[in-house]
Each structure stands twice: as C-alpha cells, then as structure tokens.
Amino acid sequence: MPHYKHLIFGALSLCAISVSHPSAAPCAPMPDTVTLNLNGRLFQPFSFDHANHIALIKECSDCHHHATGTLVLDPNCARCHQNSSAIAVVSCKGCHSSTPFSPETIAATRAKTDRYHLDRLGLKGAMHKSCIGCHSKEGAGPVGCQDCHTRSKEGDAFYSSDRLGAKPANAEGH
C-alpha cells in the first residue's frame, strides 16, 4: 500500500508540472503555409510548409525565441527571458526589419537608448540564419540557394550565369 501511495503522489505531481508548463501555449492562429520572399527580385517567392516544420521540430521556441511556445532554453537568452511569457507578436517580420540598414532604421535604433537588443538581425538575415543553421545540422534539410527558392531570370543575369553558362547554381552546395 505505501508503494501505491508513492506512485499516485508521483503521478499527480507530474500532471501538475505538465499543466503549469503547457508544451504549446495558446497563441494566434497558426498558418499551415507561409509565402516567403514575396517581394523577391532575384529569387522567386515560395511556400514555406509551416505545418510540416511544427510536426518535425515541435518546440516553437526553437525558431520563435520567447515569443510563443515553451520557455527559452538558450542559456544566453535565459539570463533575462527565463520567465518571459508569450507575446502577441509572433511572426518573424514583427521584430526583424526587412530594411535593417536603411537610414531610418539605423536612426530609430540609435534613438532608443534604453534598448538592449541593438544587434538585431534583419528579416532576411534572421530567416537564413534560422533555416540554414538548422538545415546544416547533419543534413537535416536543404542548404543550397535554389533548393528553397528558384532564381528568377533577373537573378540569373545578376549572377552572370545566363550568358557565361558556367556551373549551375550551388553545384557544390555550401
């Protein structure tokens, strides 16, 4: 009988933990696909399979930091965001500027003297860092430019591949 008591106690406490730390916090409606590179000139827009990535990664915070999902695990972020709760802005572009180096963005960053995150990646940099960073771990996913987004005619001209017809893009990968 005392053994049963222990087991019940243990089971109850486990339940309590899982309830207080829900693995996926209730958040804004999640899109199944996201069209990325919408304004791309050199590379065409493409559809990002958000649903598939959720199924594969499960941890929202791996990509969305502390904005949604579980608490942050990165020890450097955890120094301040250990107990940060989910926030309303979840999409990448909500925080990462698509024009990180425009005079307006630089002036705005300089004006906010109380801000800690001065070294914030732009939208393009954040996405490539997130995607390529994860994909390059033990061949988890594609890393070549055109494996995700096909190059446009203008892009071919830009990389001088149309008239010189040298090697195809990313023949050797990265």
Add this chain to the structure above:
Amino acid sequence: MKRRNFLKACLIGGATISLGKTNKGWASGSFEGYPEAMGVLVDTTRCIGCRSCEAACNKEQSLPEPDTSFDDKSVFQAERRTTAKAYTVVNEYEKDKPGGPVYRKMQCNHCNEPACLTSCFVNAYTKTKEGAVIYNSKVCVGCRNCMIACPFNVPAYDYESVTNPIIKKCILCYDTRLKVGRPPACVDICPKEALTFGHRADLVKIAHERIRATPDRYHDHVYGEKEVGGTSWLYLASTDFSKVGFDTTMANEPIISNVKEFLGMVPMVLTIWPALFSGIHLLSKKNAHDEHGHDTESTQEDR
C-alpha cells in the same frame, strides 16, 4: 644693424619652421575617424561563401563581366585579390579543418588614416565624413604610389587605357548609396547578414558584444578596430586572423606616423631653407666684403 637684421631673420625663420611642423605632421596620427563615419562589420563566422556580394558589387559599379559566373565555386581553389574588374573577392580558408571552411570577403578597408591618401602627391584621394575613401581619376597621374602604400594590397590599376590612368578600388558605393545614407550593395545582398552596416562607433561596440555573448564562437579580437589606426571595415573570426588571410603583423599606428616627421620637414626644406640659407649667405658675403675696408654707415654704427 646687420646683426639685428640677422637675428630678426633667424627669429622669423624659426617661427615659420615650428608653425610648419604643427600644421602638417604633428596633428596627424591621432585622428580616430570622423564621429559620424559609417562602416561595415564582417562576421566571417556567418559567411557561407555564396559570392552574392561579388555579384552585387559587379552590377552596382558597372564592372566588366566576370570570366566565369558568380555561381562558380572553383574560384576558391586559388587565393584571389582585388583587381580592376573586381572590387571585392571572397576567399576560402581552413577548408579541411574542423569548423571550416572559413570565407573571408576582401575589399578596400577604408582606413581612418589611409596610406593611399598619404602617398598621393596630387591629392586624388579623399576620406569623406561618411567614412569612404574615394578617388578622383581626373587628377590622377598614374604613379601607382597608392598601390605600394596600401597595407592591404587593395588598389588595382586599370592597364586597359594608356592615356587615362585609373586606379580602381571599392569606394563603399559612395556615389550611388553611402552619400544618401544607404548601405553598400554587398551589404544589401548578403543573405546571411554576415555584413552589418552602421556607424563605425556602434559597430565596434556590437562586435565586442558578440564576443562577450558567445565567447566560444569568436576569437577575442576585432580586426580593424586598431590596425593601422583603425579601418571602417571591421572583422570577427572564429580563429586567429592570420589563419584566414589577414595580416596580423600590422601595427596599430597609422601608416602616416612612419613618415610624418619626414613629411613635416618637406615644406621647411623646400621653401624655408633656400630662403634662409641664401639670406645668411648673402649677409656673410656682404660682411666679408665690408671688412676689406669699404666702411659704411652701418659698420661705423656697430663700432
């Protein structure tokens, strides 16, 4: 009277010499760049060697078509340098090492105190307040002193034209972008944001903050912060910079410090010395002449 004149001449001469020194040589060597100068921080740990920056530079600066396309990764087999047809090149290092390969973009570093500018005797170079080192081909005589002076081997000479000498190098997209506050084309295109554009003073802080936040990722040094008096382009790397194509033997003193004492003397030697010494010569000659019995009013006065 004569002695008075001589002393007066000495006094004026001496004053001019010391003034000349303060104006030219002495003030230089302590210049830490314009306060609002922009720059670029290159994080080599982020670069994937896609060569997009090379393509963007080629199009922005209307340079000739490359020999092979910018997709061609075989160019990494040899270490390249900047040419009149390519203001920026990416080289590959540490290919078979753990954590490699490391890619390093190379272009003009836009020194705070550029050696090219110092070496140019027709003042073809200008360091703008935005931080760019620009070049005026209209006054260039094609002596190529700047190519020898540059500690980073950057300026290239366009040998195509016989009559119109032109040095070709990165100008930080000054004419088309930097002048209006926009980042250079290479920064705009970089997919990994390996290039960060901003005020140089801010970039120095950001670079040190990256090292502090993730010390395992970086070698504890910001290349270009102090080298040759500081450059507008700054670099971070995971290993010792000498392993990834950087010259780490460079002193922190700007190149002009090596020659400023000499350069400070040039105006004095060329302008003041001839006048001063011919004056002394004439006086002494006159003096000698006088002592041969042709007494004048002034010599009598002196007695």
